[in-house]
Amino acid sequence: MSWDEILQCTGIIARYLVPTLKIFGFTLIFSIPLGMVVALLKMCKFKPVSWLVNVYILIMRGTPLMLQIITIYYAIPMMKVSDSAFLQNLFAGVDIKSESYQFNALIVAFALNYAAYFAEIFRGGIESIPKGQYEAAAALGMTKTQTFFRIILPQVVKRIVPASSNEVITLVKDTSLASAIAYAEIFRKAKEQMITYSNLTPLFIAGLFYFVMNAVLTVLFTAIEKKLDYYK
Amino acid sequence: MAILEVRNLSKSFDGFEVLKDISFDVEKGEVVAIIGPSGSGKSTLLRCINQLEKAGGGTVKVCGMDLIADYKNGKPVYSPAETLRAIRLKIGLVFQNFNLFPHMSVMKNITEAPVCVLKKSRQEAEKTAAALLEKMGLSQKANAYPCELSGGQQQRVSIARALALNPELLFFDEPTSALDPELTGEILKVIKELAKEKMTMVIVTHEMAFARDVADHVIFMDGGVIVEEGTPEQVFGETKNERTKQFLQRYNNDYK
Ligand SMILES: Nc1ncnc2c1ncn2[C@@H]1O[C@H](COP(=O)(O)OP(=O)(O)OP(=O)(O)O)[C@@H](O)[C@H]1O
Ligand SMILES: [Mg+2]
Numbered sequence: 001m002s003w004d005e006i007l008q009c010t011g012i013i014a015r016y017l018v019p020t021l022k023i024f025g026f027t028l029i030f031s032i033p034l035g036m037v038v039a040l041l042k043m044c045k046f047k048p049v050s051w052l053v054n055v056y057i058l059i060m061r062g063t064p065l066m067l068q069i070i071t072i073y074y075a076i077p078m079m080k081v082s083d084s085a086f087l088q089n090l091f092a093g094v095d096i097k098s099e100s101y102q103f104n105a106l107i108v109a110f111a112l113n114y115a116a117y118f119a120e121i122f123r124g125g126i127e128s129i130p131k132g133q134y135e136a137a138a139a140l141g142m143t144k145t146q147t148f149f150r151i152i153l154p155q156v157v158k159r160i161v162p163a164s165s166n167e168v169i170t171l172v173k174d175t176s177l178a179s180a181i182a183y184a185e186i187f188r189k190a191k192e193q194m195i196t197y198s199n200l201t202p203l204f205i206a207g208l209f210y211f212v213m214n215a216v217l218t219v220l221f222t223a224i225e226k227k228l229d230y231y232k
Numbered sequence: 233m234a235i236l237e238v239r240n241l242s243k244s245f246d247g248f249e250v251l252k253d254i255s256f257d258v259e260k261g262e263v264v265a266i267i268g269p270s271g272s273g274k275s276t277l278l279r280c281i282n283q284l285e286k287a288g289g290g291t292v293k294v295c296g297m298d299l300i301a302d303y304k305n306g307k308p309v310y311s312p313a314e315t316l317r318a319i320r321l322k323i324g325l326v327f328q329n330f331n332l333f334p335h336m337s338v339m340k341n342i343t344e345a346p347v348c349v350l351k352k353s354r355q356e357a358e359k360t361a362a363a364l365l366e367k368m369g370l371s372q373k374a375n376a377y378p379c380e381l382s383g384g385q386q387q388r389v390s391i392a393r394a395l396a397l398n399p400e401l402l403f404f405d406e407p408t409s410a411l412d413p414e415l416t417g418e419i420l421k422v423i424k425e426l427a428k429e430k431m432t433m434v435i436v437t438h439e440m441a442f443a444r445d446v447a448d449h450v451i452f453m454d455g456g457v458i459v460e461e462g463t464p465e466q467v468f469g470e471t472k473n474e475r476t477k478q479f480l481q482r483y484n485n486d487y488k
Contacts, residue, residue, distance in 0.1 A: 135284050136331035136390075140345035140397065141321045150348065154335045231334050232379040 001201050009193050009202050017209065019185040023106055023175045028168070030111035035118025042123055053119075060116030066177050068113055073105040073181045102183050114171060121163045125156040158228040165221035172213050186210075234293075235260045235401055235432055236281070241290035243273075243280055250276045252456045254290070258401070258449075261430040265443035265464075268453035269479060274436040277453070278403045282325050283316060294319045295400050321349070324394030328406040330386045332378040332393070338365070339374045342393045350397065357396070364392040368422060384415035388422055402426070404435040420446075440483040444468045452476050 001009070042053040060068070077096045079087040095101060129152050137147040176187035190206035236258040243251040250273045258264050266274050279285040281292055281299070287308050292299040299319050302309040310316060333341050342364060343357040352360075365371050368388040378386055387407055394402060404423065408416040420442050426433065427446050437443050443450060443464065450467040452460045452475075460473045471477055 130331075132327060132329060132331035133333065136325075136327065136333070138284065139282055139320070139323075139325040140393070141317060141349040142345065146348055150344065151333055158335070231377045 001197055001199050005197065006201060006205070009197070010205050012193065013186055013189050013202065013205055013209065016184055016186045016189045019103075019178075019183065020175045020187075020209075022103070023110060023178055023183075023185065024171060026107045027110040027114055027171060027175075030107065031114035031118055034111060034115035036122055038115055038119035039122035039126065042119060043126065057116045057119060060113050061120075065109070065113050065174060066180050069106060069109040069177055069180055072109040072112075073102070076101075076105075099183075102181060106178050106181070106183055110171075110174070114167065117167050118164070121160050121167065122156065124163070125160040126152065128159055129155055158231075161221065161225050161228060165217070168221070169214050169217055172217065173210055176210075233260055234258065235262075235295055236434075237291075237293040238281065239291045241277070241280060241292060242288045243276055243285065244288050250456050251280065251288075254456075254458055256451060256458065256461065258432060258434060260400075260432055262432055262448045263427045263446055264434045264449045264451060265447035266434065266436045266451045266453060267438070267440065267443055267479075268459075272453040273456040274453055275405050278325070278405050278434065278436060282323055282403060283320060295322045297322075321397055322400045324397060324399035324402045326387070326391055326394055326402065326404045326407050329410045330378070330383075330390045332386055332390055334378050337375050337377055338370065338381070338389050341378070341389060342396045345393070346396050360396055361392065364395055365389075367425075368392050382415060383411045384418045387411065387419050391419075391422060391426075400432060402431055402433045404433065404437070406436050406438065408437070408439060438483075440468070440480065452479065454479065 038053055038057070042050050042057070044050045044053075076091050076094055080091050080094075080096070082088065133151055133155070134147060137151045142150070175185060178185050179188035179191065182188065186206050186209055190202040193202035194200060234257040238257070239255045241251055241254040242249065254273075254277060256264075266277070268274055276285060280287045281294070283299070287300060289303050289306075289308050291301060291303070291308075293301075297315055297319050298311050299316065300308040300310055311319075333344070336344060339358065339361055342361040343354065346352045346357040346360065347354055362371070362374065365374055368391065370385060370388055370392070373381060373385060373389075378389070381389065387410075391402075391407075407423070408419050411419065416439070420439065423433065423435065423442075424446055435443070435447070445464075447464055450461060450464050451458055452467055452473075454475055460467060460471060460476050467476060468480065471480070
């Protein structure tokens with residue numbers, strides 16, 4: 001490829017940075033709070049709840065994200081052509097060809113999947129806080145909510161930063177799985193360009209984009225870890 | 233006036249009776265030392281009164297308020313939540329391993345509960361905290377984090393933290409057991425100082441010489457029961473009880 005072509009190709013791929021970042025951002029926005037809820041439900045003393053949550057986590061972590069994306073994406077089209085009139089009507093208004101449907105399906109799949117991973121990280125973090133912290137807070141008259149938000153959570157955050165940063169970095173790379181349902185983002189565009197030019201360079205360009213994003217994130221997480229290093 | 237009244241308190245863990253029929257009073261201004269071998273139920277006793285464990289039976293009254301007033305269908309009847317909360321604030325608890333909040337400065341450790349539980353202004357809470365730190369000889373350490381302090385300093389912060397809520401009653405569960413011998417003295421000094429100010433205290437300790445010295449009343453527990461109680465002279469000096477004698481003999485080097 002000539003320099004001109006490389007430049008042009010980079011421009012095209014760069015334009016699809018936005019969809020990639022959208023998947024990344026929305027997944028984090030939904031999966032982190034959801035993961036927190038899932039973690040708390042898993043620690044719930046009412047067995048059926050924690051058991052159910054456990055099944056959810058096992059499925060999400062035990063099957064490929066690509067499979068989950070495709071399953072969720074095709075779930076509604078399948079229901080639209082099912083025998084049940086109820087299901088047909090329920091989803092009659094959904095335009096499965098639209099980009100927004102594609103995107104929503106992606107975010108549902110990513111958020112459900114990442115919530116399971118975050119939940120396990122959060123649970124590990126919460127359970128690693130010594131019992132004495134809860135007891136000290138209780139002896140000082142703090143309520144359960146105060147104890148959780150003022151005493152436990154800040155300590156959990158520090159403990160889960162390293163594991164969470166791994167997940168976030170994996171997520172950057174996982175956004176490329178959106179190409180499985182033909183959603184236009186960096187990876188899909190790069191692949192198209194590769195075929196157009198019969199040349200691997202577009203893939204290297206896409207790789208460079210992922211690499212730079214993760215380099216930035218690594219610097220960011222290192223800074224956060226350093227910031228939280230004021231106590232042991 | 234008895235500030236703490238415990239009657240027939242019992243507690244089991246999975247059918248294993250850890251406390252059996254415990255009854256005792258603590259008067260205002262009194263220092264009570266609880267001694268006894270490991271596993272005799274001393275911590276469990278403090279924890280039941282402090283609501284960190286649920287009692288199995290008996291009644292407990294703190295500062296005239298019922299913690300457990302009654303016993304029905306084989307279960308103790310606890311007072312409503314507000315009463316339990318009020319009682320909690322009457323009792324300060326100092327742990328063996330301090331349990332300071334590692335992510336908060338010394339100042340924040342002490343002011344957190346006054347601000348978020350008693351709803352005091354931060355300014356007021358910090359003033360109280362500064363005075364307490366001064367008393368503990370830790371004025372220089374207000375902005376330090378617990379990990380930067382020695383064990384003895386951490387324990388003094390945790391005492392200040394408990395005192396910041398202005399409790400009527402202070403519980404210590406082996407406050408020096410996690411400390412090097414040379415740091416034990418500084419904590420014992422603080423407790424003695426508090427005793428002089430007529431702070432009501434219940435102290436679980438293995439420091440026999442200290443218990444003898446500071447306590448007005450000594451309770452010797454073994455196997456979940458109070459085997460013997462009385463003045464330090466009665467328990468340490470002239471006990472007729474074989475179990476007490478046996479126990480004290482092991483600490484012979486400890487008290488002169
Ligand atoms: N949470 C628990 N679950 C089950 N058993 C417990 C629990 N806490 C305490 N025990 C048991 O209750 C008994 C009394 O324990 P406790 O901690 O009150 O003794 P202690 O007198 O404080 O001993 P030490 O001097 O070693 O601190 C022990 O046999 C202990 O194993
Ligand atoms: Mg104990």
